[in-house]
Amino acid sequence: MTELLRKVGMESCKPLTTPMTTTTANSDDEFSPLEDPTVYRQLVGSLMYLLITRPDLSFAVNRLCQFMHNPKEDNRATLKHVLRYVQGTLTLGLRLTSSVALVVHAFFDSDWAGYSLDTKSTASYAVFLGPKLISWGSKKQRTVARSSTEAEYKALADVSAEVVWVHSLLQDLALACPTTLVLWCDNLGATYLCSNPIFHARTKHVEVYYHFFRDKVASGFLKVNFVSTHDQLAGIFTKPLAVSRFTALRFKLRVVPCPLTA
Template sequence: MIITGNDLSGIQELKDFLSQQFEMKDLGHLSYFLGLEITHSTYGLYITQAKYASDLLSQAGLTDMSQYLSAPRSTHYAAVLRILRYLKGTIFHGLFYSTQSPLVLRAFSDADWAGDPTDRRSTKGYCFLLGSSLISWRSKKQTFVARSSTEAEYRALADTTSELLWLRWLLKDLGVSTFSATPLYCDKQSAIHIAHNDVFHERTKHIEIDCHFIRYHLVHGALKLFFVSSKDQLADIFTKSLPTRRTRDLIDNLKLVSHPP
């Protein structure tokens, strides 16, 4: 069990009560949990997976090639080696959560279009920041082949909206105010236009459920859509391969550091 909070006396009372009811041991400050290594400082928390990455590198010969496992080729093996080399070079990279970060939620949603040359499915990605702290992110191939870049982006927006609603509920349950709409940033003007347009036509009927879903929560104030230029789209890193400098810029903006401040 992990107990957190600012009320130290209340935490101690809870631990005393639990120790009377169950056999338990106080392990002190959290330092390792589910593969995550946590370092505490007066400035915040630094979370890394260095041990997990090291174990993965040591077992590189057993690495799963996912969708190409049944018939791997030399190009797939080269891709696996590239990933492992990246892990080796970033083994001590971790996320920093500042104690000064404001409790304001914002979201970024993105998708490439037909980026997989094998099946032409698109990759969707999103990330959520609480102030300057990255708290949720995802990168996944879409289930269906999108017939346009707008469709790919809109389906990504729908998935991002689902996560947004859950995070707003979680924050509210933790006592964080969620009265104002959560800003959701997208770099596709046409997708934003569809979300604000209550007239369906031939081009959007195949994503009609997603349209209704996003528009409902847009109208009821859970989210507010904003256009963001591609260069400022933080979710870009979760949808495609990027040049080195662009990757480094996004990593810096997501507060991914190689050592705690």
Template structure:
């Protein structure tokens, strides 16, 4: 408690002030918590002095409410920067927000091994047989593909846990996004697909994202889309991944909000999402006062979408996506972004948009810096 009081004074958390007339002071209380490490061992005891917020009245004691959250990419950016820079040494972090941090000559590896083990235990999948990929190649999941699953609560809680695992596991992002679309009424087929993800995780418990030291602070992104892939509504799936030098710092697999009328439109919407992420990352660096290369490259395997990004002529078939068109063209014209072509077989974002065969899946995972530390095996 003494340490907490010293910290409050040092950081000027609170200021002493005169209590206005007609007002009653809000009380405080001590909250205690036991902090544990990745092995479940007691690391330290934490005490916090907090205000009794339940005694406050809206419009009198406070006017705005908010929940402070952090974007996952921010955490990965900090770890990525911590490997190309010399920082003040405050001790090595080993366990942070459920993420385990491992150090080696190759760099810093983030994984969630303990979290996976706890999830396997919770779902009674500790002794399951591992599999090579998190999804079945020929299975088309849709809303009413089988009878309803008898325990929808288990399905929803498991999918929620898998969503948190995507903090360090881009390899399961696509299938977790797909399974998240059936939370309202999961079927036995959906639960079977969910168990396959758990089987895949059983065989790749030590896998995580590797951050390597690099003198290069350039941003590049891979953007892709699987046109009309949803059996239920024919909406497309967008996927992109962003690299800072050799390090993967951001990725996304998401169902598009509207039906795309062509593969070009689907790919273009994916380009827009990747561009927006690059713009945000650049603003983040600007706030930190870190200089990076001014122009970022987005790799796309759709020639029509690339042409649309630089061609100032509108066609009838593109008027309904004018917002995305103008947004990307503005960034291309200002030389913040450059869209380049690459062959489909070199498209890293494929792993975020569709099921693929095991050999290619494992190859793409390696290129996405998804590795297992030898010391963890």
């Protein structure tokens, strides 16, 4: 992180407390393209490697990556904002500790139509092994969702695939874990859709790709439970948050000060 800041002469910049502001606008025609986007692409590429130990940067880096083909002045301003946040959090890292608990559970969330340029939603998930965060993601959905329930339903398909893979990996390592894996959702509509066939008519327009986890729920392999929005840990990966909310979720993900080693 220090080397990255030194490369752009920001090792002494004023630090910030969040990687993005809640009022950040998407790039549009009001801003001119960068004359030389090479530096922008190099810095964003470096930040992608940083995500290995800094999941709190996932949403911001995901947003920056969406403009790699044609970055503009406001994208560069957002990039500098992220770097100033990095400057203020050099000691933070993802803490992993030993644990006998092998319970796999996951949180998933979606910011419906949060991307104003094309009204697509951002879906995210956070997969835990016991108390430890082991997998996470933040990605713009491929198609436009017609409701918040549909956006959450699509996010459920993504986290289901990830959880199934984690469970398979644990089996290959000869590690036993509970047969029922719990997914936490803050949208009651999506919770009902995954198990109640009465609502099937409302999802006829949804691609078959998103329905594969229905069999997993019916067989008891997956279980979708409701969680309040306040306790939805994946919310940090879907949209910019206020300082207090962002800091609280970052701590719950176990991104905490870590001792620096030589």
